[in-house]
Amino acid sequence: MPGSLSFLVAALLAGAAVPFQAGANAMLGRLLGHPFWATFVSLGVSAVLIVPLMVAFRLPVPSVGTALNGPWWIWIGGAAGVVYITAALLLAPKLGAASFIVAVIAGQMVASMVIDHFALMSFAHRPVNIARLAGLAFIIAGLVVTQWASTVAPATQPASNPTQNGDQK
Structure with missing residues (x-):
């Protein structure tokens, strides 16, 4: 149970970041002139932040062939991210x-x-x-x-x- 409690706390902290993400991206969309630009920049910032972590952890280059042989639905994560970020940009300021x-x-x-x-x-x-x-x-x-x-x-x-x-x- 102590391990699962730490997982729950980590999930709560990750969840606490979400409204800040929505607010920051909504303002970014207003400043850039369109929500799609904010979605693009947000995902770009994500890439810029994750690459140094991957280098720091010395992660081996993955076998893309293995992923290509996986189930079709493994590729929907990025699309879901675009849907969520764009929805947050458009809806959070209104709701x-x-x-x-x-x-x-x-x-x-x-x-x-x-x-x-x-x-x-x-x-x-x-x-x-x-x-x-x-x-x-x-x-x-x-x-x-x-x-x-x-x-x-x-x-x-x-x-x-x-x-x-x-x-x-």
């Missing part, structure tokens, strides 16, 4: 960070339960049961409450200056 993220989490949970239930993508079989459905229901209830709260207390417009909190260009 707000909390509403966007809870909607993303609800979507992730529905898809994850299907993947687990049918043991797709080489995941272990974890059938849908009443407890898992209850967890999903709580997340969907959170989505409804968060969205309702957004309509009760309308959003105020941020300052028109793209730099906030005293940041200087």
Whole structure:
């Protein structure tokens, strides 16, 4: 259990980065003039950051042939990244960070339960049961409450200056 607790904490920290990613990319999209440019730059920054880590860890060059012989669905990760980043750029500013993220989490949970239930993508079989459905229901209830709260207390417009909190260009 201690090992799985550290994994959960790491996953929580990774999840905590997501709304910051959405906000940063949304502002980048506004400054660059189009969300697709921000998606491109965001993925480019990812590549620039991962290459030195790969060099530092002295990772061997992989056999692309082995990957080409793998299942077709191994290639959808990059496409999913583009879909998510672009959706975050377009939707997070309109919905707000909390509403966007809870909607993303609800979507992730529905898809994850299907993947687990049918043991797709080489995941272990974890059938849908009443407890898992209850967890999903709580997340969907959170989505409804968060969205309702957004309509009760309308959003105020941020300052028109793209730099906030005293940041200087």
